Amino acid sequence: MKIFKSIALFGYKVVFKIAGAVLPKKKNRIIFESFLGKQYSDNPRALYEYMLKEYGDKYELIWSVDKRYIQLFEDKQVPYFKRFSLKWLIAMNTAGMWISNSRLPLWISKPKKTTYLQTWHGTPLKRLALDMDEVHMPGTDTERYKKNFTTESSKWDYLVSPNHYSTEIFKRAFNFNKTVLETGYPRNDYLVNYNDEDYIHKLKVDLGIQRNKKVILYAPTWRDNEFYARGRYKFDIQLDLDRMRDQLGEDYIILLRMHYLIAENINVEKYEGFVIDFSSYEDIRDLYLVSDILMTDYSSVFFDYAILNRPMLFFTYDLESYRDTLRGFYFDFEKDAPGPLLYNTDEVIEAIQNIDQDQFYDLRQNFRKRFCKLENGQASKNVIEKTLK
Known part of the structure; x- marks a missing residue:
């Protein structure tokens, strides 16, 4: 059974990558995700609610949701696709933009014409990513953690920063050389x-x-x-x-x-x-x-x-x-x-x-x-x- 699951997972990842190369893009489709699909919250929620109010009839706004947390989105009548489902795979690879506040799984490849807006989720007190001397998290080591982090951050097109202090840290700690949006945090508008x-x-x-x-x-x-x-x-x-x-x-x-x-x-x-x-x-x-x-x-x-x-x-x-x-x-x-x-x-x-x-x-x-x-x-x-x- 374990072997079949591994084969299915490998096949899914291959299909995801192929889909990104061959499926046509819908520029007005935007995928939102907060904390690995576990919440309807934070900067992605603030951006979603702003867009719904100002551009609701012009864009298709969809949430990426962990299957264990679907009920919350259904209760609020928020449109979603179950994370790692076939519909989700198609939506991710046809979207004009992804908006997330945390890292996506490393195997997810970003299609060329998709814009990835990374909002992150806080002004840092504790050291992040490349600034960490040692990593004590399970399932990784310091070298691998930093390599994986920068592999992910290289996919980001925009990164939101709440203040100049964070901008300087984010650029260095995430090895991010693209566009930083130093605007304050959308979630704090509330x-x-x-x-x-x-x-x-x-x-x-x-x-x-x-x-x-x-x-x-x-x-x-x-x-x-x-x-x-x-x-x-x-x-x-x-x-x-x-x-x-x-x-x-x-x-x-x-x-x-x-x-x-x-x-x-x-x-x-x-x-x-x-x-x-x-x-x-x-x-x-x-x-x-x-x-x-x-x-x-x-x-x-x-x-x-x-x-x-x-x-x-x-x-x-x-x-x-x-x-x-x-x-x-x-x-x-x-x-x-x-x-x-x-x-x-x-x-x-x-x-x-x-x-x-x-x-x-x-x-x-x-x-x-x-x-x-x-x-x-x-x-x-x-x-x-x-x-x-």
């Missing part, structure tokens, strides 16, 4: 345009969030060396949630948002009313808006959240290991983080209890000037106008 008290109230009602509680959004990243298998990473919550509930539960609730690569199904049933797992929720953007505080670690989420100018906390219990062994940082995180670095549950509780003092206000303003100045609510418009020629 944070600029919908940061409104009435809209946020409606979101809280829709999400079932109590109005009388302040909201902490906890959104940690993944660790390269903690995994079950390639693309399936472990994560253990290092917080004492029992103590946090005892100390904070009267005034706060926690929204939990795991990274898309984390395979865990975090069981928080015993903390009902205090911790709500939103890891499978379609898009983190709504969670940003309804939260009063962001708690993260080394995830790029804090660059986006800074747009809202709300307090941020950094639970960095493994800072030395992450900084010195796993990834390394592009700037002095301990000096320039726009919020306190916290190492245990006691420090987290104390920081939340004293959040109104906002001792990091000035540092946060400097951070926003450096990383968020392009975020004016027009990034989607600017990206589309620069790529639809």
Whole structure:
């Protein structure tokens, strides 16, 4: 059975490559994909929704979807093809443009007349691709990882950058020498345009969030060396949630948002009313808006959240290991983080209890000037106008 599957997969890859060479292109067909087809979210969603509104009758807009996540797209009546199906193969090889926020499988060859718009998915704190000294991910080694990454990035025609800082890093770390669109991030248009008290109230009602509680959004990243298998990473919550509930539960609730690569199904049933797992929720953007505080670690989420100018906390219990062994940082995180670095549950509780003092206000303003100045609510418009020629 395994042999037959391998033969079928090889045949599919061959057909994909041939299809790209022989099938006629439909310039007005655009394929969108977010986080390996697992989400309707992020920069591709922002670009899709902008195009649907402004050019909906002129373009055929289709999503590439992992078969395990089809229901979400059906519920929202978003047109899609199942990833790696025959329809998907034809659509990918006849599309005028691909729009994705993460790498596609290495074997996918881009047809000559297809434009590949890579939006990526965050301003980098941790080192990326060619800038990494060592790679600790499963199923690869440092040399192979870097070679595969640059093989993929060579297919990109455009790369979206949220700020000049990212532009310089992306060009070097991705070995990218084509067109960088330094526009701000399309996904952040939503944070600029919908940061409104009435809209946020409606979101809280829709999400079932109590109005009388302040909201902490906890959104940690993944660790390269903690995994079950390639693309399936472990994560253990290092917080004492029992103590946090005892100390904070009267005034706060926690929204939990795991990274898309984390395979865990975090069981928080015993903390009902205090911790709500939103890891499978379609898009983190709504969670940003309804939260009063962001708690993260080394995830790029804090660059986006800074747009809202709300307090941020950094639970960095493994800072030395992450900084010195796993990834390394592009700037002095301990000096320039726009919020306190916290190492245990006691420090987290104390920081939340004293959040109104906002001792990091000035540092946060400097951070926003450096990383968020392009975020004016027009990034989607600017990206589309620069790529639809």
